[in-house]
Amino acid sequence: xxxxxxxxxxxxxxxxxxxxxxxxxxxxxxxxxxxxxxxxxxxxxxxxxxxxxxxxxxxxxxxxxxxxxxxxxxxxxxxxxxxxxxxxxxxxxxxxxxxxxxxxxxxxxxxxxxxxxxxxxxxxxxxxxxxxxxxxxxxxxxxxxxxxxxxxxxxxxxxxxxxxxxxxxxxxxxxxxxxxxxxxxxxxxxxxxxxxxxxxxxxxxxxxxxxxxxxxxxxxxxxxxxxxxxxxxxxxxxxxxxxxxxxxxxxxxxxxxxxxxxxxxxxxxxxxxxxxxxxxxxxxxxxxxxxxxxxxxxx
Amino acid sequence: xxxxxxxxxxxxxxxxxxxxxxxxxxxxxxxxxxxxxxxxxxxxxxxxxxxxxxxxxxxxxxxxxxxxxxxxxxxxxxxxxxxxxxxxxxxxxxxxxxxxxxxxxxxxxxxxxxxxxxxxxxxxxxxxxxxxxxxxxxxxxxxxxxxxxxxxxxxxxxxxxxxxxxxxxxxxxxxxxxxxxxxxxxxxxxxxxxxxxxxxxxxxxxxxxxxxxxxxxxxxxxxxxxxxxxxxxxxxxxxxxxxxxxxxxxxxxxxxxxxxxxxxxxxxxxxxxxxxxxxxxxxxxxxxxxxxxxxxxxxxxxxxxxxxxxxxxxxxxxxxxxxxxxxxxxxxxxxxxxxxxxxxxxxxxxxxxxxxxxxxxxxxxxxxxxxxxxxxxxxxxxxxxxxxxxxxxxxxxxxxxxxxxxxxxxxxxxxxxx
Numbered sequence: 001x002x003x004x005x006x007x008x009x010x011x012x013x014x015x016x017x018x019x020x021x022x023x024x025x026x027x028x029x030x031x032x033x034x035x036x037x038x039x040x041x042x043x044x045x046x047x048x049x050x051x052x053x054x055x056x057x058x059x060x061x062x063x064x065x066x067x068x069x070x071x072x073x074x075x076x077x078x079x080x081x082x083x084x085x086x087x088x089x090x091x092x093x094x095x096x097x098x099x100x101x102x103x104x105x106x107x108x109x110x111x112x113x114x115x116x117x118x119x120x121x122x123x124x125x126x127x128x129x130x131x132x133x134x135x136x137x138x139x140x141x142x143x144x145x146x147x148x149x150x151x152x153x154x155x156x157x158x159x160x161x162x163x164x165x166x167x168x169x170x171x172x173x174x175x176x177x178x179x180x181x182x183x184x185x186x187x188x189x190x191x192x193x194x195x196x197x198x199x200x201x202x203x204x205x206x207x208x209x210x211x212x213x214x215x216x217x218x219x220x221x222x223x224x225x226x227x228x229x230x231x232x233x234x235x236x237x238x239x240x241x242x243x244x245x246x247x248x249x250x251x252x253x254x255x256x257x258x259x260x261x262x263x264x265x266x267x268x269x270x271x272x273x274x275x276x277x278x279x280x281x282x283x284x285x286x287x288x289x290x291x292x293x294x295x296x297x298x299x
Numbered sequence: 300x301x302x303x304x305x306x307x308x309x310x311x312x313x314x315x316x317x318x319x320x321x322x323x324x325x326x327x328x329x330x331x332x333x334x335x336x337x338x339x340x341x342x343x344x345x346x347x348x349x350x351x352x353x354x355x356x357x358x359x360x361x362x363x364x365x366x367x368x369x370x371x372x373x374x375x376x377x378x379x380x381x382x383x384x385x386x387x388x389x390x391x392x393x394x395x396x397x398x399x400x401x402x403x404x405x406x407x408x409x410x411x412x413x414x415x416x417x418x419x420x421x422x423x424x425x426x427x428x429x430x431x432x433x434x435x436x437x438x439x440x441x442x443x444x445x446x447x448x449x450x451x452x453x454x455x456x457x458x459x460x461x462x463x464x465x466x467x468x469x470x471x472x473x474x475x476x477x478x479x480x481x482x483x484x485x486x487x488x489x490x491x492x493x494x495x496x497x498x499x500x501x502x503x504x505x506x507x508x509x510x511x512x513x514x515x516x517x518x519x520x521x522x523x524x525x526x527x528x529x530x531x532x533x534x535x536x537x538x539x540x541x542x543x544x545x546x547x548x549x550x551x552x553x554x555x556x557x558x559x560x561x562x563x564x565x566x567x568x569x570x571x572x573x574x575x576x577x578x579x580x581x582x583x584x585x586x587x588x589x590x591x592x593x594x595x596x597x598x599x600x601x602x603x604x605x606x607x608x609x610x611x612x613x614x615x616x617x618x619x620x621x622x623x624x625x626x627x628x629x630x631x632x633x634x635x636x637x638x639x640x641x642x643x644x645x646x647x648x649x650x651x652x653x654x655x656x657x658x659x660x661x662x663x664x665x666x667x668x669x670x671x672x673x674x675x676x677x678x679x680x681x682x683x684x685x686x687x688x689x690x691x692x693x694x695x696x697x698x699x700x701x702x703x704x705x706x707x708x709x710x711x712x713x714x715x716x717x
Binding site for chain 1: 376377380381383384386488489490491544545546548549550551554557558679680682683684686687690691693694695696697709712713716
């Protein structure tokens with residue numbers, strides 16, 4: 001009886017202790033995320049210009065305006081392309097790099113470092129690096145084309161190619177993250193599974209699809225969710241590469257929100273787009289997580 | 300028990316300092332000096348150094364005052380807007396052309412300052428409040444025009460054009476005679492603000508400078524917006540005729556400066572700022588500024604003026620006396636000259652005369668200096684609208700008429716909220 005009372009007390013104390021340990025994180029979350037988020041929703045219901053103390057409540061006008069603003073559909077599509085496109089490329093290339101490096105070749109460490117290195121460069125600088133590679137006048141790409149007697153090209157002036165270049169720049173910078181996640185996953189796979197599959201006559205491709213990939217499912221989930229959320233928030237690389245142009249053809253929700261708030265002094269509308277961004281990020285992030293988590297269970 | 304207390308204590312140690320980082324200082328450091336915060340728009344190394352030198356001289360003359368200066372660079376405007384929203388502005392800051400239209404409600408009345416009577420009559424209206432307040436110290440006032448590589452014009456025997464039609468003809472002649480080697484007009488549309496510069500300057504002869512103009516209509520909201528089509532159409536025509544750089548929608552300012560330093564560009568719309576940049580890259584390039592050509596018959600060329608460097612004091616500062624001492628110190632003629640340096644610009648005080656050397660293609664003082672278009676005739680916030688709509692025009696996303704519609708809609712929104 002005494003033992004059961006002690007056990008019950010321990011269980012009770014354990015629950016109370018854990019709640020208090022959450023306190024610092026909860027305070028920080030509420031202060032720097034919760035409160036600004038609620039204020040942002042409040043501002044989205046006004047016509048605030050971003051700095052004046054005078055503004056009016058306009059209800060859902062800003063959200064209604066979104067429905068007729070031709071820019072919104074373009075930036076929405078762009079944002080989804082940046083999120084999904086970058087995710088697919090980063091994960092496919094990251095997995096390929098990881099499979100290569102898992103072979104433990106002589107130059108594995110050097111290759112791993114080179115692939116991971118772009119992550120330490122700031123997004124803005126990465127954007128400028130790519131700009132100087134693809135710019136019309138004096139860009140590295142056109143220098144190479146000139147060496148082969150070809151006319152210069154200006155991919156950033158094309159609405160579709162500009163978006164593609166941004167996806168490539170983002171992929172180039174963050175493929176190392178996926179590579180490291182997958183490499184870690186690969187190296188945690190027990191070699192006996194591969195040996196058993198080989199003994200059973202499975203070839204390399206079959207071993208990959210039936211053994212390696214299912215056991216990598218948790219890494220895929222983490223990598224995909226991180227990449228999707230990161231892709232939704234692309235900002236600095238767009239500012240440096242295209243400025244959102246030509247026109248607003250390569251703008252994302254993040255860049256158009258910035259331009260509306262600071263440039264056009266339309267903070268209320270910018271806040272409404274911020275709420276939209278949050279909803280998209282939440283839906284896309286949760287959908288991705290559930291999709292891949294279900295695949296983990298199935299596999 | 301001990302372990303739980305230790306963990307709770309650690310949590311408090313982490314949380315409390317984080318909360319205290321939000322607390323601000325009271326402007327007095329432990330050395331007993333009074334600290335004032337100063338924000339400057341200076342971004343080039345030479346300009347920043349000139350400011351630092353004047354600040355150092357002020358601190359030497361006022362050992363009980365410390366100046367904490369910040370140079371936010373390209374983010375200056377956005378930073379000030381954020382601080383206005385929080386009603387927490389620097390003690391002293393530059394108003395970069397928006398003294399009346401944007402910052403007026405936040406500025407201390409400086410009437411009674413020892414330099415009040417020295418303010419140049421041309422700039423005085425721009426730094427005077429609605430009720431006659433003196434809102435800012437005008438260190439300098441702009442006198443800007445189209446940048447021209449004067450050697451290219453001389454090589455091809457082309458005179459500085461006085462009319463817009465003459466300007467376009469000069470650009471066509473340069474293209475023909477150079478065999479396409481020289482870009483007549485370079486506009487870094489990828490950065491968007493050069494497009495705003497084009498609109499801002501061409502709007503002066505198109506809408507403001509002629510005897511019968513749209514100035515009053517723009518201010519009272521009765522402007523005929525079909526007149527705005529002209530400015531957009533000129534930009535579109537320059538692109539369609541191949542008189543601007545082929546990468547106008549993607550080129551950046553650094554590209555303009557680089558090509559100008561290589562002598563491959565004849566005209567740009569950047570004003571004073573690009574001159575030192577180009578000369579730093581290639582001292583042999585001879586850049587001058589020409590007056591903005593006239594558009595309408597009977598009109599004459601003009602310069603784009605308005606505020607240059609200004610200093611204002613936040614009306615709610617806790618360091619009024621120290622801030623005033625700083626502004627009064629800067630207003631002394633030797634310090635005004637020190638800040639202006641060799642920038643081709645006019646002084647905002649009658650006590651200082653600046654020798655611009657051969658920065659301008661003409662020394663004719665009869666050429667009018669008119670206010671910067673967007674600051675005088677548009678509500679605050681229209682600059683980005685001009686830039687964005689102009690970009691869309693060049694990218695083929697909007698027609699000339701659609702640009703006008705979009706610009707008008709934003710003009711009405713911003714006018715209503717200002």
